[in-house]
Amino acid sequence: MKHQRGMIDTTCLSPYSAPRCFGSRCAFSCSEFMLIDTHCHLDLKDFDGDRPEVLSRAVESGVGRFITIGIDLPSSRRAVALAGQYEEVYATVGIHPHGACRLTPRQTQELLALGREQRVVAYGEIGLDFYRDRQPRPVQRSCFGAQLALARQLGLPVVVHDRDAHEETIEVLRAEKTWDAGGVMHCFSGDWRFARRCLDLNLYIAIAGPVTFGNAPNLHDVARRCPLDRIVLETDAPFLAPVPERGRRNEPAFLRHTAAKVAALRKAPLAEISRQTSENARRLFRLPEPGASIQAERSR
């Protein structure tokens, strides 16, 4: 799945068509045009039957890089292993607010060791989920705070999960001063007022599949008003498939529907949305330029 310097078919400039790479026939770098799925769960068993096919379908649809997200220790280990296996895949490590998180010294040691693996580009997903409340709220808060400290120790940006806990999430982030390495509000679900507060904390806004839903006026507003250099795109696959795939298993190839919706909302060419959101993802997660090694990028 190597991409050469190449170009985009001009049909790609329509906000409704999928970006495609035509190798040597084109004038731009494919890498500039590639979408990056900044949040997917490739390690989950939903993909056990067809993971290589899922990745190649994504590449064919113009999604060239993937960040697979750890949600607990076993999942973080699997994410790191996948990033070692596929050159387009990067990993994050962390314990999701649904998970039991006691952060024993042993867990902490392992998270720190995993976080230092070469292809780990962020810490997360971590945060607060007051919608499902699978763990007691005080436990969620202390787990979130403790992991923000680990992220800071590792010098990694954070992937933040916030469901029905906007105020508290901001409070914990402020208390831990995590905006040094920056981060992203994953699957953003607030309104423009809340988005502005996240931007003030140096967080990027991740737009996911729900932006394609008809009943999402707040999200449409955020996608229109957020500065384009602060938006990244994600699928959260296998969850939350965008329209017209809603209800199916989500996969990174479907990111093009989300990108097309953002382009339509902003009345901007899809090429511009792709190029800018990918550049944002590279900046936030310090991804190497194509052809460069991740070590070279880290030492800059």
Ligand code: NI
């Ligand atoms: Ni997720």
